[in-house]
Amino acid sequence: xxxxxxxxxxxxxxxxxxxxxxxxxxxxxxxxxxxxxxxxxxxxxxxxxxxxxxxxxxxxxxxxxxxxxxxxxxxxxxxxxxxxxxxxxxxxxxxxxxxxxxxxxxxxxxxxxxxxxxxxxxxxxxxxxxxxxxxxxxxxxxxxx
Numbered sequence: 001x002x003x004x005x006x007x008x009x010x011x012x013x014x015x016x017x018x019x020x021x022x023x024x025x026x027x028x029x030x031x032x033x034x035x036x037x038x039x040x041x042x043x044x045x046x047x048x049x050x051x052x053x054x055x056x057x058x059x060x061x062x063x064x065x066x067x068x069x070x071x072x073x074x075x076x077x078x079x080x081x082x083x084x085x086x087x088x089x090x091x092x093x094x095x096x097x098x099x100x101x102x103x104x105x106x107x108x109x110x111x112x113x114x115x116x117x118x119x120x121x122x123x124x125x126x127x128x129x130x131x132x133x134x135x136x137x138x139x140x141x142x143x144x145x
Contacts, residue, residue, distance in 0.1 A: 009038050026050075 004012070016023040017031045027034070030048035037044050045054075121135055131139065 006038050010035050013038070 013031065013034055017028050018024065027048075027050065030050055033046075033048050034044050036042075037046050037048075117135075117138070121131065121139060123129075124131055124135070
């Protein structure tokens with residue numbers, strides 16, 4: 001293929017822009033700038049709306065990537081929370097089964113059968129419940145007071 005002169009390039013560009021096809025629809029507004037770019041040997045898309053759209057699309061791609069990452073992070077957190085909920089449900093189910101079995105056996109339900117003494121005291125203290133005299137004495141003894 002023979003090299004085109006600047007004049008030939010501009011004539012071809014003008015035919016495309018003056019036609020009724022996609023090129024004309026999309027690039028007609030940029031024709032004068034494209035013509036100047038050819039005349040001064042600059043890249044044809046330099047300082048055109050086409051370039052602005054490309055930059056704008058690139059910016060949106062970055063935003064989409066960022067939002068996709070944030071969504072993946074949120075999904076990961078959700079999966080971890082769902083796992084923790086599933087474990088908690090299983091523990092509560094096991095406790096409930098134990099309580100029901102104790103009632104069926106006509107045994108007195110004792111929370112100590114499910115939780116250690118330390119866990120019960122820790123929960124009571126965290127929730128602001130008053131310790132029994134026995135618990136307070138036992139706690140002081142364990143602390144060496």
